[in-house]
Amino acid sequence: MTSKDYYADSYAHFGIHEEMLKDEVRTLSYRNAICNNPHLFKGKTVLDVGCGTGILCMFAAKAGAKKVIGVDMSNIIVQARQIVEANGFKDTIHLVKGKLEEVELPLAPGEKVDVIISEWMGYFLLYESMLDTVLAARDKYLAPGGVMMPDTASLYLSAIEDQEYREEKIGFWDDVYGFDYSCIKEIALREPLVDTVELKSVVCDPCLVKHINLLTVTKEELTFKDSFKLNVTRNDYIHAFLGWFDVSFDACHKPVKFSTGPHSRYTHWKQTVFYVPEMMTVSAGESISGTLSCAPNAKNNRDLDIVFEYELDGSQPIKAKAEFQM
Amino acid sequence: MTSKDYYADSYAHFGIHEEMLKDEVRTLSYRNAICNNPHLFKGKTVLDVGCGTGILCMFAAKAGAKKVIGVDMSNIIVQARQIVEANGFKDTIHLVKGKLEEVELPLAPGEKVDVIISEWMGYFLLYESMLDTVLAARDKYLAPGGVMMPDTASLYLSAIEDQEYREEKIGFWDDVYGFDYSCIKEIALREPLVDTVELKSVVCDPCLVKHINLLTVTKEELTFKDSFKLNVTRNDYIHAFLGWFDVSFDACHKPVKFSTGPHSRYTHWKQTVFYVPEMMTVSAGESISGTLSCAPNAKNNRDLDIVFEYELDGSQPIKAKAEFQM
Numbered sequence: 001m002t003s004k005d006y007y008a009d010s011y012a013h014f015g016i017h018e019e020m021l022k023d024e025v026r027t028l029s030y031r032n033a034i035c036n037n038p039h040l041f042k043g044k045t046v047l048d049v050g051c052g053t054g055i056l057c058m059f060a061a062k063a064g065a066k067k068v069i070g071v072d073m074s075n076i077i078v079q080a081r082q083i084v085e086a087n088g089f090k091d092t093i094h095l096v097k098g099k100l101e102e103v104e105l106p107l108a109p110g111e112k113v114d115v116i117i118s119e120w121m122g123y124f125l126l127y128e129s130m131l132d133t134v135l136a137a138r139d140k141y142l143a144p145g146g147v148m149m150p151d152t153a154s155l156y157l158s159a160i161e162d163q164e165y166r167e168e169k170i171g172f173w174d175d176v177y178g179f180d181y182s183c184i185k186e187i188a189l190r191e192p193l194v195d196t197v198e199l200k201s202v203v204c205d206p207c208l209v210k211h212i213n214l215l216t217v218t219k220e221e222l223t224f225k226d227s228f229k230l231n232v233t234r235n236d237y238i239h240a241f242l243g244w245f246d247v248s249f250d251a252c253h254k255p256v257k258f259s260t261g262p263h264s265r266y267t268h269w270k271q272t273v274f275y276v277p278e279m280m281t282v283s284a285g286e287s288i289s290g291t292l293s294c295a296p297n298a299k300n301n302r303d304l305d306i307v308f309e310y311e312l313d314g315s316q317p318i319k320a321k322a323e324f325q326m
Numbered sequence: 327m328t329s330k331d332y333y334a335d336s337y338a339h340f341g342i343h344e345e346m347l348k349d350e351v352r353t354l355s356y357r358n359a360i361c362n363n364p365h366l367f368k369g370k371t372v373l374d375v376g377c378g379t380g381i382l383c384m385f386a387a388k389a390g391a392k393k394v395i396g397v398d399m400s401n402i403i404v405q406a407r408q409i410v411e412a413n414g415f416k417d418t419i420h421l422v423k424g425k426l427e428e429v430e431l432p433l434a435p436g437e438k439v440d441v442i443i444s445e446w447m448g449y450f451l452l453y454e455s456m457l458d459t460v461l462a463a464r465d466k467y468l469a470p471g472g473v474m475m476p477d478t479a480s481l482y483l484s485a486i487e488d489q490e491y492r493e494e495k496i497g498f499w500d501d502v503y504g505f506d507y508s509c510i511k512e513i514a515l516r517e518p519l520v521d522t523v524e525l526k527s528v529v530c531d532p533c534l535v536k537h538i539n540l541l542t543v544t545k546e547e548l549t550f551k552d553s554f555k556l557n558v559t560r561n562d563y564i565h566a567f568l569g570w571f572d573v574s575f576d577a578c579h580k581p582v583k584f585s586t587g588p589h590s591r592y593t594h595w596k597q598t599v600f601y602v603p604e605m606m607t608v609s610a611g612e613s614i615s616g617t618l619s620c621a622p623n624a625k626n627n628r629d630l631d632i633v634f635e636y637e638l639d640g641s642q643p644i645k646a647k648a649e650f651q652m
Contacts, residue, residue: 014510021502031503058505082509176347177357179384183408184340 011074017053020119023268025258027055030119033149033249033256034059040147040251041065044114045107049100049137050130054080054093056117061092068093069113071100071137100133105141112143123194124272125155125245126222126294127304127326135219148214150247155210156261157228157292159280160201162239166275169193192306192326193273197242197262203282204230204238206261209292225293232287232314238280241308241322243272274308276322286314297325337400343379346445349594351584353381356445359475359575359582360385366473366577367391370440371433375426375463376456380406380419382443387418394419395439397426397463426459431467438469449520450598451481451571452548452620453630453652457538461545474540476573481536482587483554483618485606486527488565492601495519518632518652519599523568523588529608530556530564532587535618551619558613558640564606567634567648569598600634602648612640623651 011017021027034041034056041063048057051070057080060068070080070093077097084093094106107113116137122129138148173185207228212221248257260269280288290310297303306324311317337343347353360367360382367389374383377396383406386394396406396419403423410419420432433439442463448455464474499511533554538547558564574583586595606614616636623629632650637643 014513017510018498022498027503053507053510055503055505079509079513083505083507086506086509172344172348177353177381177385179381179409180412181379181409183405183412184343184379187340187405188344 011052011072012076014053014076014079017076019268020052021055025260025265025267026119029247029249029256029258030056030117030149031059033252034063034117036254036256037252038063039253040115045069045111046115046117047071047105047113047137047141049116049118049134050120051080051095052076052119054084054095056119057084057093057095058087058089060115060117061089065092065115067106069105069107070095071103071105072097073099100137107141113141113146114143115147115149116142117149121153121245121247121269123269124192124243124304124306124326125153127272128302131222132219134214135217138214147251149251150249151214151251153212153214153245153247154208155212155243155245156206157209157230158202158206158242158262159204159230159232159238159288160197160240160242160273161203161236162197162201162273162275163237163279165195166239170275189275189277190324192243192324193275194270195273196266196270197273199262202242202262203234203236204232204288206263207231210294223295225291227289227291229290230288232282232284235283238282238288239275241274241276243274245269272326274306274322274324276308276320278318278320280312280314280318281316282312282314286312288312337378337398338402340379340402340405343402345594346378347381351586351591351593352445355573355575355582355584356382356443356475357385359578360389360443362580362582363578364389365579366441371395371437372441372443373397373431373439373463373467375442375444375460376446377406377421378402378445380410380421382445383410383419383421384413384415386441386443387415391418391441393432395431395433396421397429397431398423399425426463433467439467439472440469441473441475442468443475447479447571447573447595449595450518450569450630450632450652451479453598454628457548458545460540461543464540473577475577476575477540477577479538479540479571479573480534481538481569481571482532483535483556484528484532484568484588485530485556485558485564485614486523486566486568486599487529487562488523488527488599488601489563489605491521492565496601515601515603516650518569518650519601520596521599522592522596523599525588528568528588529560529562530558530614532589533557536620549621551617553615553617555616556614558608558610561609564608564614565601567600567602569600571595598652600632600648600650602634602646604644604646606638606640606644607642608638608640612638614638 043066046060046065046068048070057068057070120130173181209228244261246259260267293307308322311319372386372391372394374396383394383396444460446456499507535554570587572585586593619633634648637645
């Protein structure tokens with residue numbers, strides 16, 4: 001028995017919100033972006049997409065917003081209402097339970113919002129992310145010249161030496177108390193691993209593969225195939241590609257940004273590890289060129305199909321393809 | 327976003343089975359109980375209730391069982407079939423997908439099984455446990471004089487000093503970035519915390535509150551109100567009751583047992599912490615007397631209603647009641 005099946009409506013359970021609230025890189029970045037920029041909120045109407053416990057709504061209210069609308073489909077909205085009332089924001093913050101695409105917002109006919117705030121990011125930026133919903137909100141409710149917070153997100157790749165942990169997570173299935181579990185090894189290899197990676201295991205310079213401008217990106221552009229080139233910084237072995245993201249709030253007086261990369265402070269997003277079927281032996285100065293494809297899974301569009309096609313032009317060249325689903 | 331909502335059919339995901347298989351206290355105890363006692367398995371028919379990846383089925387087959395039937399309602403059974411075949415047990419081990427109460431087992435009319443093996447234990451022994459199902463299997467399929475593995479389980483209580491962690495888990499909600507989240511604090515207080523506890527924080531002798539004989543216990547007896555007396559071993563403060571369980575395989579030639587208590591090696595069950603609303607100031611020699619009630623929740627019978635009614639007869643007496651749901 002494990003905690004994995006602990007909760008049905010998992011976002012209704014405060015444990016998830018506890019983890020997110022205690023992620024100070026995340027929560028303080030939003031607080032700084034909102035509370036240090038009252039000129040963007042004073043007297044304005046604000047929409048929070050996926051408001052959870054209402055923390056961002058309350059930041060916006062404190063920053064001087066005239067009206068804040070928070071939308072969430074989870075039952076956490078019940079606690080959010082109590083929290084908003086307990087903190088004296090009952091008249092400013094309006095909480096709506098339901099799917100943003102379906103609910104009726106407390107806005108006059110044709111009324112738009114000045115600012116959309118949302119903490120929509122998932123693992124590897126796009127896994128189970130609410131970005132679709134945020135874009136739908138932008139297209140339907142954001143006033144011309146309105147502000148998105150955050151307004152940019154960037155997806156990065158690198159590669160890591162990770163023999164020891166690969167043994168523990170993948171090699172384990174070769175011999176389970178004397179039994180052959182290789183059919184599970186194949187499943188494990190297809191599944192990205194969300195975990196923290198030490199900077200010292202990173203053997204390539206980071207490479208930006210996808211930059212998203214929240215003001216202009218379309219839902220279609222979230223299905224993409226982009227190229228990358230990873231420059232190897234030392235003689236080592238590569239067991240996995242590594243992915244992470246940065247987000248920034250450029251509309252602020254002084255831009256606020258945070259990274260979820262291995263060079264940065266811990267966040268609950270950690271990093272995402274993609275073990276390749278065959279280890280690569282690399283030398284400083286060599287490079288791995290390839291493409292990263294991301295697309296919602298055809299069967300379950302909350303899932304993500306991720307494909308790496310790559311080529312190591314080195315002393316021990318490799319041309320390969322690695323497919324993942326998360 | 328978090329891993330809590332990572333998987334729908336959570337037991338279909340190998341990650342849960344990885345955690346259970348890598349729990350060596352758990353898996354090696356079952357292996358020793360089965361593989362070191364071939365006299366109980368040679369030529370016998372064995373039923374594994376909730377077989378998961380089939381590891382216990384394969385132990386039983388290795389121990390000489392003539393026929394092993396594994397039942398599991400999760401899709402992990404798909405991998406279990408591949409594993410059983412890959413390890414050459416296709417003819418001995420028969421895997422059935424479905425609810426044990428509903429499926430048809432590959433047994434001749436009136437045929438019974440000689441041994442029932444099952445790893446059914448949940449957090450605090452009974453949380454989301456499959457014990458009901460194991461008892462149904464026993465009553466329907468176990469031959470007279472048949473063996474249950476394990477055949478006893480014992481639930482223990484103690485109490486701990488835990489100010490620091492209580493602050494982090496409960497006190498946190500008093501001030502969340504300057505906001506009052508006390509409505510969530512109330513929910514957090516009602517919910518037992520599954521976590522590892524250091525032995526040095528235990529301030530009372532362990533007390534056995536419930537002993538279960540798997541050969542004779544009835545489903546009704548799993549709803550109980552039993553008394554306990556905790557003897558305080560040192561001057562300290564008590565912030566929480568602590569619960570854990572032991573199981574044993576007494577049918578073995580040499581009894582096999584393991585404990586999930588704070589004095590024992592780590593298991594994935596950890597221990598269960600029940601924070602009391604009001605801290606108790608206790609002195610060596612004092613004692614806390616009370617009753618522990620456990621019952622399936624009326625609305626959701628997978629949930630557990632747990633009530634502590636207790637009295638500290640000490641220099642600073644307390645009489646209180648603490649209600650939990652997990």
